[in-house]
Amino acid sequence: MLGKILKRTLLGILVSASLSAASVAAPVGWDEAGKEWLSQQSEHFSVHFVDGHQQSAAKVLDVAERVRQEQLPFFQSAPEARTEIVLVDDFDFSNGWATPLPFAQIRLFMSPPEDGGDLATSDDWLHLLIRHEYAHIMHMELANGAPKILQKVFGRQAFFFPHALTPSLLLEGLAVYLETNEELGYGRLQSSQYAMKMRMEVASGELKDLEQVAVASREWPLGYQYLYGAYFIQYLSETYGEEKVQAFLTGYSRRIIPYFLINRTAQQSFGKDFNTLWLDFQAYLESEFTPQLTLLQQQLIVGKDIGEEVGKDLKQTPYLQVVTHSASGLLVNRNNGEDRPKISSLDPQQSEWTSLTASKDISAMSSHPQSGLAVSRLIHYADGRSYNDLFLFNHGQWQQLTERQRFRNVRWMPDGRQLVASRKVAGVSELWLVDAQSPEQEPVRIWRGDSDTVLGAFDISPTGTELVAAMKRPRQGWNLEKLNMDSKTWLPVTDTKAAESSPSYLPDGRIMFSADYDGVFDIYVLDESRGQLERWTRELGGALRPVWQPGVGLVYQAYDTNGYQLRYLAQPQALSTQNIQHQQGRYDYPPVIEQTVEKSEPEPYSPWSTLRPHNWLPLVYIDDARTLIGALTFGSDALGRHSYQLTATWDFDNELADANLVYQYDNRWMAALSSSHDFDKMTVDGRSDYRITRDDYFLLQRNHIVTAFEDQLSLHAGGVLDKESLVSQPDFASMIAFRESNETLAGLALTFDNREAYLNVPGVGWGHYLDVVAETNDLFDSDYEGQKYQAQWKGTWDLPGRTTLTARLGAGYADDDAKTFRLGGKDLFEESRLFGRDTQVLRGYDDSTQRGHRYATQRLVLETWLGRVERNWSLYPVGLGDLSGSVFIDSGAAWDSGENHNQLTGVGTEFTFEAKLGYNLTLPVTLGYAHGLDNDQGKDEVYLTVSGGLW
Template sequence: MKKITLKQTLVGLLVTAGLSATSAVASPVAWDESGKAWLTQESEHFSVHFVDGHQQMAAKALDIAERVRTEQLPFFKSAPKDRTEMVLVDDFDYSNGWATPLPFAQIRLFMSPPEDGGDLATNDDWLHMLIRHEYAHIMHMEMSTGVPKTLQSIFGRQAFFFPHALTPSMLLEGLAVYLETNEELGYGRLQSSNYAMEMRMEVASGEVKDLDEVVVADREWPLGYQYLYGAYFMKYLSDTYGEENIQLFLQDYSRRIIPYFLINRSAKRAFGRDFDTLWRDFQGYLKAEFEPQLAQLKAQAVTGEDLQLTPFLQVTASSQQGLLVNRNNGEDRPEISVFDSQDLEWLSLAESKSVTSMSSHPQSGLAVSRLIHYADGRGYNDIFLFRDSDWLQLTERQRFRKVRWMPDGKQLLASRKEGGVSELWLLNADDKDAAVRIWRGDADTVLGSFDISPNGAELVASVKRPQQGWDLETLDLATKAWTKVTETKAAESSPVYLPDGRVVFSADYDGIFNIYALDIVSGELEQWTRELGGALQPEWQQGSGLFYQAYDSEGYQLRHLAEPKAVSTQQVSAYQGRCDFPSAAPNSVEKSEPEAYSPWSTLRPHNWLPVLQADDTRTLIGATTFGADALGRHNYQVLAAWDVDNEVADLNILYQYDNRWLMTLESTHDFDKFIQGNRTDYRITREDSVLLQRSHIFNAFEDQLSLHAGGVLDKESLVSEPDFASTTFRETNEALVGLAVTFDNREAYLNVPGTGWGHYIDVVAETNDVFDGDYDGQKYQAQWVATWDLPGRTTLTARLAGGYADDEAKSFRLGGNDLLEETPLFGRDTQALRGYDESAQRGHRYATQRLELKTWLSRFERNWSLYPVGLGDLSGAVFVDSGAAWDAGKDRKQLTGAGVEITLEAKLGYNLTLPITVGYGHGFDSKLGKDEVYLSVVSDF
């Protein structure tokens, strides 16, 4: 984190904001694993970088990318001149990807197929869909003509010269979803029942969102609604004005040198109306599209009893005690609870974190899969057992996403995806090393959710085969032979065995997800629900009946049907039919041979900007640039400027290697004014600072505990001063080297400001005795920050910190309102104390205490039309600060302050959230305390 001045906010942040949703230049690939080298392969228009062993997937990605480029070029009419860099990463157990034009055109592709039942279920081939979507972003954001193109040829790849990169993500994502959709073949999100369900319920709510909401979509339901609204808006523009007018808008805006403010001018030229008018017409279009269907569905609705409303799909499992639900509402710490259907109450079982799957056995207890984010940049799932009121980790970095107990309670069946390929493993609950892979698919077959039959002889699963959608199949666990149960154009998901041998699941046979029960032997299919939105994730609880989650206009509603009855019955064969999608890459394109990856071709500077700053003390002339390699491991920023008035240079260099090595070098000059009679002159001082930090030398406890090392050089020297200077300047040179241990298990929740729950601890030891300097001796510091989750969207945070320095070391300072001064691990010498001036106390010992109550107050989530300014959440806090800094042998004087803060999230450039805090602090000490009002503008980028 770094502090942002108001001047920087007004001048520079709008550009950064415009790319914050699409730029991930500083996102490195995970650390290398032993024996796995990175390789590069090229086609005519693309380079793909991948880990050795993924050659087949890399070659397929090049074939698909070249085909996608050919298909999208007629729409965009231009494409990047240089090769687009694609990176295949197998670092995460979830599906995603991103694209950015900075500092070069690049795409990151997660080698993790989407599983059944989500927005991405309606695809022909998961890698094809991912590349179609991400390359549409590249083609879109690269569009520039006229003055922007000329400026690119001079200054290189700077955000300000990519007009379409500075448009709302609603337009960027909407166009990408629109172009990923093939209406004729029936794939893509605009052809999915999921998107129709989500938009249908937006209309059903009676409050179709306004343009100024969608432009800054963030935390409101439905999550990620800029994709949903953006896609339907593009479809509306195409249906109403023709695709050629969308192309005209894109071409016209490509030449606009002033982003944000001229977007409506391009809209008027293309559509004859500005976006505000177009959006009002679009709202009417949506109502006309969905209201007749809604009226019919309401008249026929068959739904369960409402139990719980949440913004996320809940992970559920049946158990002997009752339905198990991993309750996660976005504002309280998640926990696994049991629903007692007799007394209609929730009983807490255990606190939880990032649970993705659950299974319960009457004797063996609860098994869950959890997603763990490691320091090396990977996000993997592993299995934990809940025994004797505690969690026991069964696997480590084994990537098991879904888990089910075998009937004997001694073994578990788990699925995972590695290198984009689905697998099934049999595990022993009492021996984590006795894991056996029983099935492995191919790159074109994706295994979704599954359940095990009551006798343990087979499983039923949702499976996606090549050129086909999601169907149900059974696997004989003895012979390992798959048998098709259904072959339809519907998306069938979340199958669960019933006690009588039938299978209950969710499917969209009529375009709406509902719950069905199927007799596999006879083929008889019963429909059990008729939902307005959709019915997903069925769970059968013995003695209680059916539970499922309904998509509602306000969230996912957990519902209960005690005695499900057939609302319709027919043979599943009535829905049989193949999708027969064409091959994603029918032809192999010409490619180079794979060779060892080198960062140099992408690491070179691709941009520069002049720097000019002038005031009554100096005139700075210089330049700045930034860059990264394709893997995102090497990142750098450089700013160099010459002060022509005083003949001194300012320099700022930052280099980071993944998340382990950080080096900063800064040389700046300060000017202090002196006046004597009619004479005015300045003292010029120079501050040189160097930080070298090596993080994550050692990690443990899910990488929450880490060891770090660092060194800090901070030198202040005199350049020149007037002969009438009234004070004497003391040159100082501090050179510290140290080690730090940190523990951090803090969690963030969707609707809670700041930290939602958790603890942060650091212990730092530094010495001045390794390098020569003006100080000697040791420095030791520690801090503990604990946040407790209170009911609702409120937290209580306590902080204790203390430090000790030898008498010959640099002293600590206490005072001021800059909390960021407390965050560096190394070279930390300032503790904030609101209600007091900076350096209100100095000493070689300090002890501070803080208590803060923070709560969410309101949500605006509104933009000012299409201008790049909007508002997010409003939160407030009350605090008490206390502390003292003193020297050995001197009295310790405790200072106390208290105050309030109000934080308003500014939305800049549509995508950047910038918290602006206005605070009031009162110092209670009669001599040192004061009343102050302060402003703090802080961002995480």
């Protein structure tokens, strides 16, 4: 039994490590009517896109070939095969990713970033994104010597891509470094946002150690592996020269043993290992930012923290808060990463917060005295898309105004009848009018840009005659412009090299916004009629997203050493005044496409060229009962719709074959086929040998047949074959009966799931899960007959701090000729299966301590976050993440018709720590103790479980 557990554990770790880099290959959204997927090729790239995006796809190929040509001298080699690029318009946020497994592939989100963020300092969104993601491909593909030979033998396995197994600070740092063009002034290392973040890291007095950045996960500032990594690569290049960085890349590309030789390679390239280099780097950061910090400290003029003045529980948060003014007080969507988000109102007269309603994924808010609160929410749909839509909150009730319309920002017109909303479709910005009082009326488009023009945040003037917005025009940075609501024409307000963002009108008609005119984001006010620019704040970090709240004054969000802080100035004063003309200046970036490249004609997409196996890995397992030798392979197509994993082994001692195949088509179809053998040692009268049994398992499942309520409610269908048969057993054990069984079930399941996860809360933070499953044995040949019905409910409540309380109720009924349910053990995975579920957990008792055709179970779990280590052991591939603990009560009974219920109860506690393996793989490891309270069947047990997965 121990050998079986060990074998499965080691195999699971091996598979998790091998698939970790490929796990990001999420499928594209389900097909929509009339939208066919097409493919087009250039010399070094293939791009896959939905019909209608031909112009963007052609641009991607032109830009990608240019980027490859520019980056080739740095890396000195490039992938031999074409890199597969998939262009998607499935999300209302900006992102992208790249991986070398199972082939070199890049996913590009067409949605350009809003103004003011990290990604805003760029000449063109797709250009920046391709520069970053293709740098990853070029970097991770570097392999020479033994790794290259092993790739030719075993194909594309993660362990033979040395640079894919380096800390993300090196991967992301190099990509940010290479996306940046210092001469032209674009890329994150040229942005005031990155300078702000690193300046405040120095100001904190606690620059992060290499051991922290190597496994960066949830600590502030979020994504700090990008920040530190980019500045680290820049430091190495400035101090030792780019040729030394290239020497490190070339040297490490030859390492056959990943992880353990990274410091030796650094020593050979730079004359110092990374631990020593990091200490030098920290001193470099201090010298770079301390003079600016000293000057800013002398000039500091900041507002008061609202949390200190009126709200004891308003802390610094890891997220920018969504804030708007209202007639009744300041409205804040309070999201701190550890409690359920909620919209609260600050009454300036009473100086206290009033909670209005719980919220979820709010991205914009606008309030009107009579018409209520309009918000934009991001909704994650079952089809793989994430779209924003508009909702109205009035008189304590929510009303949905639009469905799948993708409106990301919203402002009320002064009359309170109409809303102005912005969206981005296929990367093109639009403005629409939405009738809030008659939502059945179709929205009306009032403006549409082009693919090179990006609309950011905007506001409506007090008269409703004009709109001011942050706008990025082709080959320029972010400026302010005004739209005449009658003529629908734009007029420039500013034309500078600053990143001007979050504009809003003051009651007197002046325009308030955030800008980085001197490299630090502060709040400015522009009197357009006189061209007069006033500065209202002097922050050490930065002042962002200003709002004018009557009775409070200027409210803004300050970037501080530990998070974003909501601050206010009751009576802001002009700290300096100048004419806006003194800030004028243009970027005039060179064209993104310098020349078009030769391309094939678009043709219908086919998955076969990428779906074939690109790798294999030998598997060997030997113990006293068997000698298993086999192989593992996995793959997917470019769109991520078809994915599979196959393992097959042959037992040479017993001439038996084991196999496991998992196939998935997007998130709707899943098939799993497994045939394995168990070896149970039997001892009778001093004689010992093994009984060999075979377990054949097949699952076919169709998910999301029908969905409702933002796809939280879903109907599923599935079929399960579970067959146990005897292969052989010792002659002396023939009297010990083994019952062969063949259960074949088909059924339907209805699920509801609105659970939410929060950054700093272990597991589920809040929400409910419910499933109701009905299955029958009568559709296919089976050893059993009749029906099986089951239901379970899990409810999680958010308690103060980082603590949750979860309750679970489960119940099942089976006809008397159906297979019995089993109660006992600690296999939570088996308990969570939707179809073919026959096990209920009861810790503190043996597996199958009770069997029956009826069961009822109850569970109560109190779980809390205990601490955050978030450190690696030097640069060895072992580290720790978060620590959490829980106490639980399990209770339940299984019985047959006519029998009495024998309720069993177990209590216990668990301690979970996140093991960080290979820098990027997170394995929650749980040490538990359970005590069964029943005197006869209960027991004390200590157990250790490992569950794989990336956070």
